[in-house]
Amino acid sequence: MSGVVPETSLMDELNPPSSSDPQNGTPTFSSTPPPRLPFLHDMFIGPEGLRAGWRFLLYLTMGGTILYVLGWTLEPLLNSHVHGTARLWASLAEHLVLVTGVVVPAFIMGRIERRPFDAYGLPRRNAFEKLFWVGAVWGLVSITILLVVMRGAGAFYFGGLALHGTRVVKFALYWGVFFLLVGFFEEFLFRGYTLFTVTTGIGFWPAAILLSAGFGGVHLHNAGENWLGVLAAGLIGFFFCLTLRRTGNLWFAVGFHAAWDWGESFLYSVPDSGEMVTGHLLKSSFRGPTWLTGGSVGPEGSVLVFILIALLWVAFNRLYPEVKYPG
Numbered sequence: 015m016s017g018v019v020p021e022t023s024l025m026d027e028l029n030p031p032s033s034s035d036p037q038n039g040t041p042t043f044s045s046t047p048p049p050r051l052p053f054l055h056d057m058f059i060g061p062e063g064l065r066a067g068w069r070f071l072l073y074l075t076m077g078g079t080i081l082y083v084l085g086w087t088l089e090p091l092l093n094s095h096v097h098g099t100a101r102l103w104a105s106l107a108e109h110l111v112l113v114t115g116v117v118v119p120a121f122i123m124g125r126i127e128r129r130p131f132d133a134y135g136l137p138r139r140n141a142f143e144k145l146f147w148v149g150a151v152w153g154l155v156s157i158t159i160l161l162v163v164m165r166g167a168g169a170f171y172f173g174g175l176a177l178h179g180t181r182v183v184k185f186a187l188y189w190g191v192f193f194l195l196v197g198f199f200e201e202f203l204f205r206g207y208t209l210f211t212v213t214t215g216i217g218f219w220p221a222a223i224l225l226s227a228g229f230g231g232v233h234l235h236n237a238g239e240n241w242l243g244v245l246a247a248g249l250i251g252f253f254f255c256l257t258l259r260r261t262g263n264l265w266f267a268v269g270f271h272a273a274w275d276w277g278e279s280f281l282y283s284v285p286d287s288g289e290m291v292t293g294h295l296l297k298s299s300f301r302g303p304t305w306l307t308g309g310s311v312g313p314e315g316s317v318l319v320f321i322l323i324a325l326l327w328v329a330f331n332r333l334y335p336e337v338k339y340p341g
Contacts, residue, residue, distance in 0.1 A: 066215030069123065073207055076119035084111045102188065102292065109195035116199060120207040135206040135264040136198075145261055149269030152326075156270075157277040160313050160322050161284070169306045169316075173297035176283065185293035189280040190272075197272035201264050204229045205254055218341030222255035238288025238310035246314045247287060249323050256330060262338030278313065285312030 059065065064072075085092060091107050124131045132138060140146075164170035177185060204225050212221035230248025233239050254267040279286045283294035288311050300307035308315030 064126075066211050069127070070208065070211045070215075072126075073119050073123050073211065076122060077115045080118055081111065081115040084114065106188075106192055106195070109192065109199060112199045113195055113202075116203045116206070120202070123207065134202075134210050135258060136202060136268075137263050137265075140263055140265050143265070145263070145265040146269040149257070149266035149271075150273040151269075152266075153270035153273030154277045154281075156322060156326060157274050157282065157313065160316075160318060161282055163318060164300075164307070164313065164316065167302070167306060169300060169302035170284075171299050171301065172282070173299055175295065176297045177293065177295055181293070182295065185295070186280060188293070189276055189291065193272045193275040193279070194268075196275055197268040200229070201254065201267050201271055204251060205258055205264055205267065209255070209258070213341035218255075218259065218339065221341070222252060222259075226251040226255060233287050236288040238285060238312075240288075240309070240311055240315060242317075243287055243308070243311035243315040246319045246323070249320070250314075253323055253326055253330070256327060257334075259337060259339045260330065260334035285310060287311065287314055 088107065088111065092104055092111070120134050121131050124134070161170055165172070175182075209218075209221055209225055212225065215221075216224075226248045229251035230244045230246075233244050233247045254264075254271070257266045257270070258264055275286055278284055279289075279291045280294050281296075283290075283296040283298045284300075285308070300309075304315070305317050308319075313319060
C-alpha cells in the first residue's frame with residue numbers, strides 16, 4: 015500500500031460511468047434524474063388527483079349552473095310574487111330545485127373522482143332506516159324540551175289551535191315534506207360532498223369548524239335573524255358534524271334537522287331562524303326578555319338553546335363513542 019491514488023480511480027471520480035449508444039457511439043448517462051413536474055401541474059394535481067380546493071370549486075360551479083338553468087326554466091312555477099296556496103307549492107318546488115342543485119353535481123364528481131355517491135354522506139342503502147328515525151326523535155324531543163323549559167320560566171305559551179279538521183293533516187304533511195327537503199339540502203350542502211372534500215384537504219375538524227361557521231353565516235339572510243341566532247345555528251351545525259363523525263353518515267342529522275324544523279315551525283308554531291310559516295298548528299306566543307325568548311329569531315335566539323346544544327353534545331358523545339367517518 016503505497017498511498018498513491020491510481021490514475022484510473024481519479025478519472026472515475028471526475029467522470030461518472032456511462033454507456034454508449036450502439037448506433038452512433040454517443041455516451042448516455044444512466045444516472046440522469048427524471049424531469050421535475052411543472053409548477054402548474056403541482057398546483058392542480060396532488061397525491062390523490064385533482065386537489066380538494068379545485069374539486070370543491072368545480073362542484074360549486076356545476077351546482078350554481080344547474081340552479082341557474084332550472085331557475086330560468088321553471089321561472090313561471092317559482093315566481094316569488096304569487097300568494098296563498100300557489101306560494102306554498104312554489105316554495106316546495108324551489109327546495110326540490112335546491113336539492114337537485116347539490117345532489118346532481120355530487121353524482122358527476124363521483125364519476126370524475128371514481129367514488130360512489132354513497133361516500134359523500136348519504137348512503138342510499140341506509141335511507142330512512144333506524145338512524146334517520148332516531149335522529150327525528152332526538153330533534154322533536156329537543157325542541158319540545160326547550161319550549162317546555164321556556165314555558166316553565168313563563169316565557170312561552172302554547173295557546174289554542176290555529177288549524178282545525180283536515181287542514182291539520184294537510185299542513186302537517188306539507189310541512190313534513192318541506193322540512194325534509196330543507197334537511198336534505200342544508201345537510202348535504204354543508205356536511206355532504208362539501209365536508210368530505212374539504213376534509214381531504216385540511217382534515218375533518220378544521221373542515222367542520224369552517225363549514226359550520228358558513229352554515230351559521232347564511233342564516234343572516236333570514237328576516238328577523240340576529241347574531242345570537244347565527245351563533246346558535248353554527249353550533250347546531252357543528253353538532254351535526256359530530257353526528258356524522260360518529261354514525262358514519264348524514265341520516266341521523268337529516269332526521270334531526272327535519273324534525274326540529276317541523277316541530278318548531280308547524281307543531282309549536284314559533285319563528286324558525288326569524289321566519290314564521292303559513293298554516294301552523296297553534297296560536298303560541300312569547301312573553302319576557304329577548305335573551306330568554308329569542309325575540310324575532312325564535313327559540314334558536316334564546317340563551318337556553320346553548321345549554322341544550324351542550325347537553326346534546328355530551329349525550330351523543332356518550333351514546334355514540336365510536337368514530338366511523340374518515341378524516
